Every structure is written in C-alpha cells, then in structure tokens.
Amino acid sequence: MTPLLVNIAAVCSLLAMPLVLTSVASAPAASDSNVMDLLMPGVSPKQEDTYLCTAVKLDKNRYIRAFNPQHQSGHAHHIILTACKEPGSATEKVWNCGEMLTKSEGAAGDKTYKQAPQCASDTRIIYAYAMDAPALQLPDGVTFGVGPGFDLPWLVVQVHYKKASDFVKNPSLKDNSGVKMTYQTTPSPKLGGVHISLTDGVIPAHSVTHMETSCSYDGQTTLHPFAFRTHTHSHGRVVSGYRVRDGHWSLIGSANPQMPQMFYPVNGSGVIRPGDMLAAKCVMENTGDKDVSIGATQKDEMCNFYMMYWIRADDVGKDGSRMCYTSGELWDLAPSSVMAASATVPGTERVFREMNREMDRMDRMMKQMLLNGERAASGIDMPGFEDEANEFYADQPEDFIEF
Numbered sequence: 001m002t003p004l005l006v007n008i009a010a011v012c013s014l015l016a017m018p019l020v021l022t023s024v025a026s027a028p029a030a031s032d033s034n035v036m037d038l039l040m041p042g043v044s045p046k047q048e049d050t051y052l053c054t055a056v057k058l059d060k061n062r063y064i065r066a067f068n069p070q071h072q073s074g075h076a077h078h079i080i081l082t083a084c085k086e087p088g089s090a091t092e093k094v095w096n097c098g099e100m101l102t103k104s105e106g107a108a109g110d111k112t113y114k115q116a117p118q119c120a121s122d123t124r125i126i127y128a129y130a131m132d133a134p135a136l137q138l139p140d141g142v143t144f145g146v147g148p149g150f151d152l153p154w155l156v157v158q159v160h161y162k163k164a165s166d167f168v169k170n171p172s173l174k175d176n177s178g179v180k181m182t183y184q185t186t187p188s189p190k191l192g193g194v195h196i197s198l199t200d201g202v203i204p205a206h207s208v209t210h211m212e213t214s215c216s217y218d219g220q221t222t223l224h225p226f227a228f229r230t231h232t233h234s235h236g237r238v239v240s241g242y243r244v245r246d247g248h249w250s251l252i253g254s255a256n257p258q259m260p261q262m263f264y265p266v267n268g269s270g271v272i273r274p275g276d277m278l279a280a281k282c283v284m285e286n287t288g289d290k291d292v293s294i295g296a297t298q299k300d301e302m303c304n305f306y307m308m309y310w311i312r313a314d315d316v317g318k319d320g321s322r323m324c325y326t327s328g329e330l331w332d333l334a335p336s337s338v339m340a341a342s343a344t345v346p347g348t349e350r351v352f353r354e355m356n357r358e359m360d361r362m363d364r365m366m367k368q369m370l371l372n373g374e375r376a377a378s379g380i381d382m383p384g385f386e387d388e389a390n391e392f393y394a395d396q397p398e399d400f401i402e403f
C-alpha cells in the first residue's frame with residue numbers, strides 16, 4: 001500500500017472505533033460531554049524530523065475520556081500529548097521541541113521555530129499516537145484529570161514531522177495535526193496515570209545486554225494497569241514489565257519495541273498494591289563495533305517501560321512516585337522461566353540470552369559508575385522524560401533518536 005492509503009485506512013479504523021465508551025452505567029449526562037481541540041495552527045516544517053509543539057492553558061479542570069488523533073495526508077508521524085505545570089514555551093504559539101540535549105551538534109528539525117522542551121516542569125504523558133497504531137480504549141469511568149486543580153494547567157501536543165518534502169514542494173501547504181479530546185467537567189470515579197520505568201547503562205559492542213530496573217511500589221493505593229508502552233531506539237529487541245509479589249512474577253506487558261510504540265492493552269490482569277515490586281527489562285542487541293550508552297541523542301539508546309493505570313478518584317495523589325530508575329537488583333532473583341520469557345521476542349521463537357551475565361553486569365556497573373561520575377561532574381541530569389517526547393516512532397536507522 002502507498003503511505004496515503006495506509007493513512008486513510010488508519011483514519012477510517014479510528015472513525016469506526018471511537019474511543020468514547022458507550023456504557024450507560026458510567027456515562028455522564030450527555031450535556032457534560034465537550035470537545036476540545038489541540039491542533040497545530042497551520043505549520044509548514046521545512047526540515048525532516050521536525051518536532052513541533054503547541055499548547056493550551058486550561059482555566060478549569062477537565063476530565064478527558066477520549067483522544068482522537070487528527071492528522072492530514074500522513075504528515076504526522078507521531079503525536080504525543082502531555083500535561084504539564086509549565087510548557088516549554090508560554091510565549092510561542094508553535095515551537096521546535098525536538099532533541100533538546102544535542103546542543104553541541106545543533107538541534108534537529110526546522111530552526112525557524114524557536115527551540116524549547118515540550119514541558120518546562122512536571123511532564124506527564126497522557127496519550128501517544130503513531131501511524132497505524134490501534135486505538136486505545138480507556139476503561140469505563142476512567143478519565144485523565146488535567147487543569148489547575150491537578151497542578152497541571154497546560155496541555156502540550158507534540159507532532160513529529162518525519163518528512164518535509166511536501167512542504168518544501170508546496171510552500172502554501174499548512175498542517176493542522178493534533179488531538180481532539182472529549183472531556184467532561186464533572187469528576188469521574190477513576191483517574192488515569194502513567195508510571196515510567198527507565199534504566200541507565202551501556203550496551204557494549206557485539207553484545208546482548210539486559211538493561212534492568214526494579215522498585216518497590218511507593219504509593220498508598222491500588223494501581224489497576226490497563227495499557228503499556230515500550231520505548232527504545234534501534235537496539236531494543238524486547239521490553240517487558242512485571243509485578244513481583246512475594247517472589248512471584250506476573251507479566252504486566254511485553255512487546256517488541258520495533259513495533260509502533262503505542263500504548264497497547266496489558267498482557268496480564270493483575271493489580272499493584274502497596275508492598276509489591278515493579279520490575280522492567282529491555283533486551284538490547286548491539287552488533288556494531290562501538291559501545292552504545294543510554295542518553296538523549298540520536299546516537300544513544302533508551303530503555304523505557306510505560307504503564308498506564310487507573311486509581312480511584314478519591315485516592316488522587318496516592319499513586320506514588322510514578323517512576324522507577326534503579327540498577328534493578330531484583331532481576332538477580334528472577335526465576336529462570338521469567339528470564340527466558342523476558343528474553344523472547346513476543347510472537348517469535350527468538351530468544352536473546354545475555355552472554356556472560358556476570359561479567360556483563362560487572363562491566364556495566366563499572367561503566368555506569370564512571371558515567372554517573374561524569375554526569376555528576378558536568379551537572380547533567382539523568383536521561384529525563386522531558387525529552388521523552390522527541391522521537392518515539394521514527395523508523396530505525398542505525399543511529400537513532402530519543403524521547
């Protein structure tokens with residue numbers, strides 16, 4: 001199929017499967033159903049891999065219950081919606097929000113737009129769309145609460161324009177991609193959230209490396225996971241997330257990160273309670289001659305596992321830190337069945353066994369210590385989410401992008 005046909009098919013399937021749920025039980029009064037758009041105001045990116053952001057400030061709380069991506073003629077390669085305390089730019093209508101950490105090499109994308117991050121503080125990803133990705137259905141009664149009452153008054157949408165040739169050929173062409181949201185003004189019984197697990201580390205040349213993280217869940221309410229999303233660059237082979245309770249590992253989600261990096265329904269059905277642990281792993285394969293580190297540029301890697309969940313609305317704020325970033329000791333205790341499953345690309349027989357696990361681990365720890373030392377010395381933060389916006393779905397050339 002030509003890209004145009006693919007795109008039309010994606011639009012049609014979205015029309016056929018609206019995200020709005022029809023259950024009578026929890027549907028709010030028809031009068032409390034509103035639509036708001038957050039769309040690019042007619043942009044014309046002239047460079048490939050341009051990431052543009054536009055924002056809206058909310059003066060009242062909104063409870064978003066459906067996301068409907070808007071994209072024209074296949075220009076938008078991916079769309080990411082975040083809520084934030086402060087946007088990357090409160091003055092520009094549109095800004096270039098790509099590749100913030102590659103200053104030394106010059107920022108990617110169209111430089112006629114001012115460069116700024118997607119959010120300046122408190123970035124919360126609430127929705128992501130990539131071409132051809134299936135629609136994500138929020139469970140009954142779940143909304144994402146945004147607005148001043150949540151200390152998240154801004155919504156920022158990022159659109160990745162992978163190709164610019166149409167805009168270069170036709171200077172009058174303007175794009176209005178973005179997200180249409182259906183929301184209610186009354187609170188819903190359940191609130192959605194996103195938890196992120198991420199690692200640091202190095203993937204040595206010619207190696208298969210398991211990048212791992214594990215944390216105790218530090219919230220005070222039950223999390224009900226319903227969707228997950230994986231994110232790596234080109235070296236990721238399989239990414240998985242588990243709940244660990246009393247030594248028993250249950251799968252939350254596992255996927256091949258070379259598939260569209262959308263939120264997919266969870267594979268397992270368990271909930272996360274105080275006292276549980278969360279563990280995530282990325283199996284990375286580096287067939288090249290150079291070591292590859294976790295970092296924020298196109299040449300670096302990332303290992304991220306996103307878990308979308310709901311909590312009871314009464315428990316707002318009790319869902320803990322929403323982030324896990326450790327060296328993943330719990331994985332040393334993983335049963336062999338979990339080691340095998342987490343190294344197998346879903347739907348295939350392909351198993352990536354770490355060679356010389358102990359040696360690799362020592363090596364990684366040494367490199368990580370050096371890396372952390374350098375970072376501390378140069379004042380650079382750990383690879384953050386602020387950037388998570390930046391690349392997601394780009395096809396995977398040898399050297400790639402980030403967040």
Ligand SMILES: *[C@@H]1O[C@H](CO)[C@@H](O)[C@H](O)[C@H]1NC(C)=O
Binds near residue numbers: 254346
């Ligand atoms: C989990 O779900 C994803 C997305 O639907 C799917 O690609 C993957 O194969 C599933 N994993 C397992 C282990 O079943």
